[in-house]
Amino acid sequence: MLVMISQKLPELSAAERKVGECALADAKWFVHAAVAEIAKEAQVSQPTVIRFCRSLGYKGLPEFKLNLSASIGHEGTPYVHEELNSTDSLQDVMEKVLGNTAAAILSCRKSLSEAALDKAVSLLVKARRIEFYGAGNSGIVAQDAQHKLFRFGVSTVAYTDNHIQLMAASVLSPQDALVVISHSGSSLDLLDAVRLAKQNGAAVVALTRADSALAAEADVVLSVASHEDGNTYTPMISRLLQLLVVDMLTIGLALRLGANVSEVLAKTKNSIKAKRLSPAAKPPRH
Numbered sequence: 001m002l003v004m005i006s007q008k009l010p011e012l013s014a015a016e017r018k019v020g021e022c023a024l025a026d027a028k029w030f031v032h033a034a035v036a037e038i039a040k041e042a043q044v045s046q047p048t049v050i051r052f053c054r055s056l057g058y059k060g061l062p063e064f065k066l067n068l069s070a071s072i073g074h075e076g077t078p079y080v081h082e083e084l085n086s087t088d089s090l091q092d093v094m095e096k097v098l099g100n101t102a103a104a105i106l107s108c109r110k111s112l113s114e115a116a117l118d119k120a121v122s123l124l125v126k127a128r129r130i131e132f133y134g135a136g137n138s139g140i141v142a143q144d145a146q147h148k149l150f151r152f153g154v155s156t157v158a159y160t161d162n163h164i165q166l167m168a169a170s171v172l173s174p175q176d177a178l179v180v181i182s183h184s185g186s187s188l189d190l191l192d193a194v195r196l197a198k199q200n201g202a203a204v205v206a207l208t209r210a211d212s213a214l215a216a217e218a219d220v221v222l223s224v225a226s227h228e229d230g231n232t233y234t235p236m237i238s239r240l241l242q243l244l245v246v247d248m249l250t251i252g253l254a255l256r257l258g259a260n261v262s263e264v265l266a267k268t269k270n271s272i273k274a275k276r277l278s279p280a281a282k283p284p285r286h
Contacts, residue, residue, distance in 0.1 A: 001067060001068055001070075002024060002027060004056075005020050005023055005024055006020075006024060008020065008055070008056055009021070011055075012052065012055055013051075015044045015045075015048045016044075016048060016051060016055055018042040018043060018044050018048075019038065019042045019044060019048060019052040021042070022038060022041050022042040023068065027068060030065070031065050031069045032092075032096070034095065035049050035061055038061075049061060059106055061099075062099040062102050062106075063106055063107065066104060066107065101236075101237055101240060104240075104241060105240075105241070105244065107225070108225070108241050108244065111210075111223050111225055112222065112245070113222075116220055116221060116222055117248060117249070117252065118252075119220045120205045120220045121249060121252035121253055121256060122256075123177050123203045123205060123219070124177050124179075124205070124249065125253055127175065127176055127177035127203065128155065128173070128176055129155040129156065129157075129172075129175070129176045129177075130154060130155070130156045130177050130178075131156070131157055131158070131168060131169075131176065131177070131178050131179070132145045132146050132156070132157070132158040132159070132178075132179045132181065133158075133159055133160075133165045133178065133179070133180045133181070133193055134158070134160060134181040134182065134190075135160060135162065135187055135189070135190065137183065137238070137239045138182050138183060138207075138239070138242060139158075140239070141181050141207075141243055141246060142158040142159070142179075142181050143158045143160070144243060144246060145158065145179065145181075145246045145249070145250070146158035148246070148247075148250045149250065149253070151264065151265055152253065152254060152257060152261050152264055152265070153261075153264040162190075162193075165189065165190070166189065166192060166193050166196065168193075169193040169194070169197040169202075170196050170200070171200070172196075172200045172202040173200060173201060173202065174201030174202065176203075177205065178193075178194070178197045178203070178204050178205070179207070179249075180204065180206050180207070180208070180214060180218070181206075181207045181208070181246075182206070182207070182212070182214055183208070183209070183224075183238040183239075183242075184208075184209070184212065185206070185209050185213055185214035186213055187214075190214065191213060191214060191217060194206075194214065194217045194218070198217070203219050203220075204217065204218045204219050205218060205219065205221075205222065206218035206220070206221050206222065207222045207242055207245050208221065208222075208223075208224060209225050210223040210225060222245050222249075224238065224241045224242050225241075
C-alpha cells in the first residue's frame with residue numbers, strides 16, 4: 001500500500017500530497033494518530049485529510065487506516081489488541097476500537113456477496129436440520145446463531161466441541177445443512193467435520209476468509225474478512241462481523257419462511273412474558 005501511495009502522489013493536490021508524505025514518513029504513527037494530529041503534522045486542514053483518503057478510493061480515514069494498518073507490521077500489545085499500546089489512554093481505546101470496527105463493517109459491506117447470501121439462505125430454508133459448528137470466539141457466534149434460529153421452530157443445534165462435531169457430522173444427511181464459522185478457516189478438526197458432512201451429502205455454508213482452506217471445501221462462502229492476526233492477538237472485529245452475517249442469515253431465513261415465523265416467535269415471547277416484571281412494577285423486596 002505504501003507503494004500505491006507513492007505512485008498516487010503526483011495526481012494529488014499540493015495539500016493532499018502533504019498528507020500522503022506524512023503517511024509515508026511514519027506509517028505506524030499515522031495508523032494510530034487522530035485526524036487532528038495528522039492535520040497538524042501535515043500542516044493542512046482536517047477536511048484535507050479526509051479528501052486525501054477519498055482521492056485514494058477510500059470512504060474516509062477509518063477505512064484508509066484499516067488498510068494501511070494491514071499492509072505494515074504491527075507492534076500493539078501481544079495477545080490483547082494489535083492497534084493498542086500500553087501507553088494508550090481510554091480515549092485512545094475508544095477511538096481506535098470504534099474506528100477500526102466501523103471501517104471493518106464498511107469493508108465487509110463491499111466484500112460480502114449478495115448472490116452468496118441468497119444461495120446460503122436458499123440452502124437453509126430447505127434444510128430439515130441446521131447445525132452450527134465453531135471453536136473459540138467463533139463457537140460463541142455459532143451458539144448465538146442457534147439461539148436465534150430455534151425460536152423460528154427450526155430444528156437446529158450448535159456444537160463447539162471438536163469430537164462432538166466430528167460425530168454429529170458423520171450422521172448428517174442430504175436433507176441437512178451445516179454452517180461452519182471460523183476466522184482463520186484453517187482448523188483441522190473443523191475441516192475434517194466438513195469433509196464428513198459432505199461425504200454424507202449435507203450442504204455446507206462457511207463464514208470465513210475467502211482464501212481459506214475452509215472456503216475451498218464449502219458449497220457457499222460468506223466472506224468475513226478482517227485483517228486481525230489471530231495467532232498473536234485476540235480477535236475482536238472478526239467476531240462482530242460474524243455476528244452481523246449471522247443476523248443477515250437469520251432475517252433472510254425468516255422472510256423466506258413467511259408469516260408462520262411471526263406466529264412461532266410470538267409463542268416463544270409469550271412463554272417467558274410472565275417471567276419478567278412489567279415496566280410499571282416494582283422489584284420484589286427480600
